Amino acid sequence: MHVAGDAVLGENKKERLDSMKRNKPLALVAGAALLTLAACGGGSSDDDGSNDAGAEKTFGGQEGGSKDPERQGPAEEIADATAGGTITVYLPGDPGPDSLDPTGGWSVTGNSIQQALTSRSLTQYVRDEEGQPVLVPDLATDLGTPNEDYTEWTFTIREDATWEDGQPVTAEEVAFGICRSLDSEAFPSGPGTEYSKAFFAGAEDYEGPYTGKDPKCEAWDGIAVDGQDITISMAVPFPDMDYWGAFMAMGPAPLGNASKPPNYGNQPLANGPYKVESYKPNEELVLVKNDQWSADSDPGRHQYADEFVFKFNQDQAKVDEIMLSDNSDSQTAVSTALGSDKYTDANGQLGERLVQQTSQCVSTLTPDYTKITEIEVRKALAYAYPYEDVWIASGEVPGVTRVPANGVMPPGMAGKVDFQVDGEQITYDPEKSKELLAEAGYGDEPYEITMVVYEVDPLAVAAQDQITKGFEAGGFSVKVIPVQESPYNIWLDPDNKVNKTLNLRGVNWCSDWPAGSTMLPPLLKGGAVYNTAGFDEASVNDEMDRINTLPLDEQADAWGALDEKIMTEYFPIIPTAFRNDLFVFGTKIGNPTGDGSIGAPNYKDLFVIQ
C-alpha cells in the first residue's frame, strides 16, 4: 500500500512533487521518489549507541496484532472521553485520496480516514491497551468461517448496520461492493487488482460490473448470497481473507447506478459514524456525524467529535508552527507529520502528544540480481552504505523516523525473526566492504555501480552525495544518473533506456496487513512488479507458494523463516531502514495514539476534551 508524502520530499517543493506522484496507482510508498529514503525499522534492540536520544521515545510499535472474532458492539468507551467539538487534521505534503470510492482506495491516507470513520467493511482493526491492532468483526458478525483448505469463506452480515439514509446495509449490497473490486478497469489503482483478482474464483475472466456491462453482477458466480450469509469461493487457498476483509473495498456499495464510478467517489454513501459533508480533492474533506449509525452495531468505532476536518496538501513548516504554538487553532488539531528539523523542539515541548508510530514499511536498495551476481558484492554494498549520514542528509532523524533494518519484514510483524545476516547489525564499514569485494575478486579496481537520483529534490541529491561518498570509500565507483521523474517510473519500466543501465535500484514497501505475505512475495517473488532486484530463485518461489497453502497458524513463522533464509542465503535486497511516522496532537485532543495497523493517527478513538 502506498503512503503519500514523505519527509524526504522535503519542505521545498512538496506541491510540485506531489502533483507528480498523485497519479501513481501503485501499491507503494510514494515517497518513493527517493531511493535514498531508505529507512529502517525499529523497535528491535539493535540501537547502535549513537542513537540514544531517539530511544527515549517509546514506539507505538507492533507485536503483530491479534484477532478477536467474538468482539461485539458497542465498542468499549475510551476513559474520560467527552462528546462534541471539531477535530482538524493537517496532512502536510499529502494530497490525500483522488476519490473517496471505497473500492478504489489503496493509500495509507485515504484508507486510514475512511475505514476509521465513514466506510465499513467485513472486518476492522481496533487498538488494544498496549497499542496493538486487533482484528475484530465489522459488518460481519465474526471474522468469517473458512472451509478446511481456505478455498471458501462465509461471512454473516449483521442486520443492524445502516446507511446514512437510514436504510439497512444488506448482504446483497456487501456482495455487490465485493464484486465491484473485480473491475480493474474502473478501479485501476484499487487493491482489488492485487487481491480479489488473484484469489477469488472466476475473477480472472470477469471484467467487473462496469467494464463487463453487468450492472447487477450476475455473471460472476464466485460469490453467493443466502439470507444474511455471503460465501466467497477462492481460486487458490486464501487464509488471509479476514485481513483482506478489513479493506473498505470489501464493504457494501448501493446497488445499481447510485454507486456508479467515478461520480460515487465524490460523495460515497457512508455507513460509519461519520458521513461526508464536503469533499474537495487535494484540499479538504469535512466529515460530520452520521446520526443513522448505531454504536450497538459497531464493535470498533466511536462517535465522540461532532466533526472532522481533513486539510490536505498543507505546508509542513506552517503546520509545525501551528502545532507548536498551542494556540486555539492547534489545540483541537492533529498533524500527520512533523518536520525533522522540529523534532528536538517538539520532543521536549509536546511530551506524549508527539506520537511516534512504527509504520510497517521497509526501505530497501535492490542490487540487480542478474548483474551483481556475487553475494559478497551485495553485502559489500550494505557495508558501504552510510546509513546514518544518508538519513541526516535526507532530513530524517536517525533512530527516530528511520531505524536500522535487518530483513524485509518490519518489526512487530507476526513471525518476524530477530536475525542478523552477519551476526550483528550491518553498519557503515567501508573496510569490511573492501574486504568483501576483494573476496569476490574485485579488489583491484573499483566495482562500478549505476543508480539514479531524483535531481529536482535537493534533499535527494544531498542524500545521494552521501551514498556516493560511502560507496566510493567502500571500493565502488558510482555513476549517478539524474532523473526528473519519480525513480519508480524508471525502475518499473523494463523498456526504459536508463533502467537498462542500472545495477542498483530501490523500493520502499509497506504491508497491506500484518502478514509476511504482503511483504515478501511483492518484493522478492520472481516476476513481481516491485521486485526491482529481478530476484528469481525457483526454490524461493516454490516456498512462497507452499507457505500460502499452510495452515494459518504456521504461516507467520514460515514467512519469518523464509525472510531469514532469503537474507542469509541470497541477500538479494539491502534493507536500509524501517520507517516510523511522527504524529502531533493538540492539547485538547483526547487519547493521542497511532493506529498500528496502517501507520496513521488512531482516528477511531480520538475525542475533543471539553
Next chain:
Amino acid sequence: MSADTAGPETLGSLSDEPQQQDPNSQQAKEIAGKSPMRIALGRLAKDKIAVVCALVVLFFIICAVFAGPICALFGVDLVTPLASERVDGLNKGLPKPEMGPPNGPFTWDHPMGVAPRTGEDNLAYWLYGCRVSLLIATTATIFASIVGVVIGLLAGFLGGTVDKVLSFFIDMFLTIPFLLAALTMAPIINDRFNTADNYSTIQKVALVIVLSIFGWMGTARLIRGEVITLREREFVQAARVMGMPTSRILFKELLPNLAAPIIISVSLMLPTFVALEAGLAFLGIGVTDGISWGQTILKATNLTFFREYPQYLWQPLLGIVALVLSLNLLGDAVRDALDPKTRR
C-alpha cells in the same frame, strides 16, 4: 586693443560652455586630447557610487576567478563529507559546535560555517557558486548581446522586408513566456543527456542557451531604433555614396556610434542573468548539482534553519543582492557617463 563684444561679463552666467581659454595653455591641451571614452571614464572615476560598485563587482570577479586558490588558502573544499562527522542529526541536523556557528564559536577551519544536514563547507560552496553565477551570466550576456546587436543592426539598417521578418522574430520571442520555456526545457535536456558523463556541463551550456535565446530581444530592439535614426545621418549617407560595402558601413560607421546603447544593455543584462540563474536553480531547474547560490538558498529556506542559523541563508542572499545591485548601479553610472548630454 579692443574688448570682446560678448565677453564673460554678458555671456558667462548664461552659458554652460567652458570658459574661454587660451588654446595653447596646458589645461586646454589636456581637454582636447581626451577621447569620448576617456571623458566617460573620468566621469565614472568621480562618481563615488560607481567606484564603490566597481570595487564590489571586482571583488566578486576575483572570488569567481580565484575560487580554487582562495579555497586552498582557507583549507576548504567542495568535497561532501560524511554528514554525521559535521552535523548533529538529533539536533535538527544543525552543525556540531566544533564546526562554528550557530552552536559553537567561529573557527578558521570553516570561516563561513558548514551547511546543516550535509556538513558541506559554506565558503567553498559560496565561492564556487559565485563562479557558476558569473560564468553563466557573462557567457549568456555575451551571446545575447552579439545576437541582439547583429539582428538590431541588420533590421535597422536594411529595413524593408528584412526588418519586417526580423521584427517578427523579435516579437515572437517576446511572446514566449521565459519561465514556462525554461521549465519545459529542463526535463527534455535531462531526458536526452542524463546518461552523459559531463551532464552538469551540458546543463550549464543549456542554461546559457536558454538565457541567450530569451535575452537578446531587448538589445535588438534598442539597437534597431538607434540604427534607424543613425542611418539617415550625413556620415552614413556619405559612406554610401562613396560605395562602401554594407558590412563596412555597419561595423565601421554605425557600430562605434552604438557603443553607448550596447554597453548599457550589457550592463543591465548581466545582473538580470545573475538573478535568473539563481532563481532557476531555486526552482530546481538549471543548475541542480548544488553548486549555485540559488540551490543553497533553496536548502536554507526552512523556518528552523532560518531561526537558528540565519547566516546560512544570508550568505548566498547577500552574494546575489550585492552583486546584482552593484552591477545595476554600475550600469546606471556607465550610462550616465557615456551620455554626452549628462552634466555633472
